Amino acid sequence: MVEQLRRPEVLLVGGRSGVGKSTVAAALHELLxxxxxxxxxxEGDTLDLAWPAPHLEHPEARLAERNLAAVWANARALGHHRLVFTNSVSVLEAPRLAAAIGDDPIVTAVLLRxxxxxxRDRLxxxxxxxxxxxxVxxxxxxxxxxxxxVTDHVERVDTDGSAPVEIARRLGLLTGWLG
Structure with missing residues (x-):
């Protein structure tokens, strides 16, 4: 049995398509x-990637949130308490995502710009x-x-001219996960 779990800490990484969410998350993973x-x-975009789109055909089902809860529950059972979650609009859905994660998580939300x-070049x-x-x-x-x-509780981070590892390091420091 896994020892008593700490309160979850969640980094929500949002932003437009092509801004570098997945690339920065991969770089942060390597640093951590x-x-x-x-x-x-x-990667939140894959939690309800289907056709027809579940969020359009059955919005009440909240399939992405249900899948997040299931995947996170499995990670929690293994003793994890830190989550990096990428999704374009995650920074707008922090309360719903926090509810799906459960256990009153500490949420840090970042909007990559x-x-x-x-x-256009990245796309x-x-x-x-x-x-x-x-x-585009x-x-x-x-x-x-x-x-x-987004509200003022969301940290805005410009990605122009910065390497993904530089942005990842900044996010690691922002969360306190890297010293």
């Missing part, structure tokens, strides 16, 4: 692992050529929505 800091990384031209690399115009428009609209909707 090198420092032997127990943690779990969950980047300029349109930087994101083009991801697409293996040029970025689909619809993806959607990403820009999401950026505007997030930047105007």
């Amino acid at each position: 692992a090198a420092a032997e800091v127990r943690h779990v990384v969950i 980047a300029a349109d031209d930087v994101v 083009a690399r991801r697409a293996g050529g040029s970025a689909p115009p619809a993806d 428009r959607r990403s820009s609209a999401t950026a505007r929505r997030l930047d105007s909707a």
Whole structure:
């Protein structure tokens, strides 16, 4: 049996498509692992990735939150108490995500930001050529929505001109998980 669990600590990493959420989370994972800091990384975008989209067809089901609760419960059973969670709008859904995690987690929310031209280049690399115009428009609209909707408790971090490991180190320091 795992010893008494500590209160969960959650880092929510949000931001527009192409801003670097997954890349920064992977870099933070490497830093935390090198420092032997127990943690779990969950890519929130995959928790309800299906067609037809469950959140549109059955919004009351809250499939992503239910799946987060299940995955996190398994990690908790193994003794984990630190979670890095990436999802574009996670910074807007902190209360619901905290409820899904349970145990009154300590939540740190970070909104990653980047300029349109930087994101366009990143999306083009991801697409293996040029970025689909619809993806760029959607990403820009999401950026505007997030930047105007998040509260002051959300830390805004610009990613332009910074290496993912630099941003990851900043997030590790912000949470207190890296010294």
